[in-house]
Amino acid sequence: MAEGAAEAPAESGGGGDSGASAPERGVAPIKPQYLTTKEQFHEFLEARGQEKPSQETEAGDPGGNDLVEPEAKRIRLEDGQTGEAAEPGEQPQVQKRARGQNKGRPHMKPTHYDNNRLCPSLVQESAAKCLFGDRCRFLHDVGRYLETKPSDLGPRCVLFETFGRCPYGVTCRFAGAHLGPDGQNLVREEWVQAPPVRNGLDKALQQLLRKRKVRFERAEQALRQLSRDRVPGPSPAAAVPKVTGAESAPGQDSGDTQQALPGPDAGALPSGSVWTRGPLTDEDVVRLRPCEKRKLDIHGKLYLAPLTTCGNLPFRRICKRFGADVTCGEMAVCTNLLQGQTSEWALLRRHQCEDVFGVQLEGAFPDTMAKCAELLNRTIEVDFVDINVGCPIDLVYKKGGGCALMNRAAKFQQIVRGMNQVLDVPLTVKIRTGVQERVNLAHRLLPELRDWGAALVTLHGRSREQRYTKLADWQYIEQCVTAASPMPLFGNGDILSYEDANRAMQTGVAGIMIARGALLKPWLFTEIKEQRHWDISSSERLAILQDFTRYGLEHWGSDTQGVEKTRRFLLEWLSFLCRYVPVGLLERLPQRINERPPYYLGRNYLETLMASQKAADWIRISEMLLGPVPPNFVFLPKHKANAYK
Template sequence: MAEGAAKAPPENGGGCDSGAGALERGVAPIKPQYLTTKEQFHEFLEAKSQEKPCRKTELDIRGKLYLAPLTTCGNLPFRRICKRFGADVTCGEMAVCTNLLQGQMSEWALLKRHQCEDVFGIQLEGAFPDTMTKCAELLNRTVEVDFVDINVGCPIDLVYKKGGGCALMNRLAKFQQIVRGMNQVLDVPLTVKIRTGVQERVNLAHRLLPELRDWGVALVTLHGRSREQRYTKLADWEYIAQCVKAASPMPLFGNGDILSFEDANHAMQTGVAGVMIARGALLKPWLFTEIKEQRHWDISSSERLDILRDFTNYGLEHWGSDTQGVEKTRRFLLQWLSFLCRYVPVGLLERLPQRINERPPYYLGRDYLETLMASQKADDWIRISEMLLGPVPPNFTFLPKHKANAYK
């Protein structure tokens, strides 16, 4: 998830069958009976352990480039763009386990996988062992994924105050039950994404990683900031390097502030098994190509417009080409443009590389389109969307998630 982002209403499947694998396979996602007591939960796990064990698949993604699960912006069309540019591993947007258990089609849509996603996982958010375990059991029967990730990094109040996301780092008994319960029912590896801790000056990850390893987690991704920090400071890669030793031999991926191949190289020098890329992919999805080819790509405005055109085509294919599908595609495009405008073309930089925490001053591009793409104004993002999807409807409004400016 693009950490710090409040969760917008999830994409629904529109014209692409919603992605509800349960329905496609004849298993209706009806809310199951909850395991309401510790005794019932342990009885359930005991019964599962007595069943004929199946061999859990392995997850070997060391050295791979992992596109983070990005709430709202990490939709299937965007992931297709990143796959084209070299992302090795992709993960669906954060899905709330209780919504899945209640059969909400919009939540099941988040689990849809495109055929180009050869290594693909789904990320679950939840606060309680019974619901998370029952959800994992349902997903194990109904969707085809390579791994399941537990979101223990989400900082937003809506999730945190219910005991999910980052709050699990301070709820070890519940966290352990969730991990062990999910691991018991899944045939695919279980991974976890965490932060350094909850409070800014109280690091917890190094103490938690050996526990996660012993609980059977296959891989952990560490975002180098605490919940309190959000994006106020740079990611702490020195601390991530310390945590590599604490996690060993379990693979640890690092996440935070990677916007160039130099940033990725520096990250790998810490000893991490690989890097996860979040905001960097939103600012320039061709970053995966830059890392693999070890170069700075001075991409032209016309090439960038072609990327946006491909995204809109993928969006119409995914959400439908009717009026509703067009406007859904437009809104996801606009959310993405609120990040893309922060990219500064290589040919205009006084020094390389651009840093992710640097906000560029207003500048004139080398042509009209490059200048338009650099605009911080929502009405200019609307103009770009109209080049690709036609005029906005009457009374159209747009409020970007990460910005104060809006279009009315």
């Protein structure tokens, strides 16, 4: 897609006459000729946006009407966080920086934008009738569905062009590309390819998990051994691994009695599985013995962190294209995986381009963690399994998972040792410096993790309490390299340029994990490998977003639900991408991760639009790629500091 507008004159930034202030501490140093004020910034975008109604609307609404700010956002702004002047006689309000998550944000699922949905039996062109008959809540009249279906978003369907067949048929938002004259779904037989994504959830296995009819012989053996070998500790509660109410599935008993009889024969399930109907035979026991554990050699590699919200498969494909060597799926909750939840299993999917791929698990109890590890070891293709002991969010921490395990050494040990015994692939662990800001625990835990069997540890140079309020402590990471030796230690925190990466490698770490830096600029991997600053153009950045939307439609689907799900994740990513400052505009290189961008006018309209931290402008960008948003569409980013009204 074109840049969007002609070059904006450099002097239009306003310089000293614009009212822009001198560079402040914590603000990216931008050349004076590009600086501007908040008012001039938005006046420029609104004026240029009105000149180009064919590409995008004035705001997110298809009719060109400005959207009403969500109530949760408006309340926050009216509580004194806008920095507006106080009334005469009142104390001026101090501008506060919004932190944390928008837990009360309005969130509409993609299904809410598609009220009249066609029955899946018709979409999939099944020969069998709908199983629900008159009780089916979906439409069975294709003509009636087409009357209310939104118009197509474009003449080309990504799925049809890639695989030769679109499984969404008439419901596809690009259906004109593959519907015949009589409305039939066309198929190019010579083009039909197998999807390049592995690690899907087998339906038969899902049914067994939901009925709790899967046996975990290897995990049970490991847990019994750990219980016998356990050294009595200060906490009796950490003694015997047992499912508790917090981790149990509804209606599930605790202890060994929870295991029901196994399900169908192994032939109906993924190869390598052990599912039997009666007591294990000698042959089954032989198959349960651990194979020789595979090696994980990623020394010096660039590791893309398993990011929450944005670290999905389409985003990982983008980062792989720019040079990420190692990728890992988003954090998956063990309890949900053991219950066969489709949404949780989707986090384990692996694209064929991911040559070194792992999955990250979260849990607080040795039995669920060990059983989940055995389940994944049998059913999916991974190169390593990672335990998330760095998650700081309350939802996980208060249940004893994430960072809480750093203070629960007995439980932590049982989890690591138990999972290590049932896995044929290496087990890795991600931790923080500690829980409290001034109480470092990592240097004491690393030797123990090495002895427990961890193949590699990644250390994020911050504590749970600290979050992102200060820079990562790379001096402490350097000290921990010695404590972990000979176990490899990866470092993580505040890497946004190749210079940051070089300084990190000088600490002696085996490699670096990149998280927020990849969200701000996924081409960071290329910069590190080529040792340069890339002054990437706005058209190149838009092309990256186009690729993301194409990958998203492949991953989530090309019907209304898939389009809106792709849009939602694109908007979440745009809430980070807007923090990037183009190299050509900086007075000093490189941009640092703790420096927020001031208001500036870019070298063209599109570059300026991409710098906006206003959610309505992100919606405008999404409409350039995915068409108009549905009526009543609202978006509020996950993190409070990522947008304003």
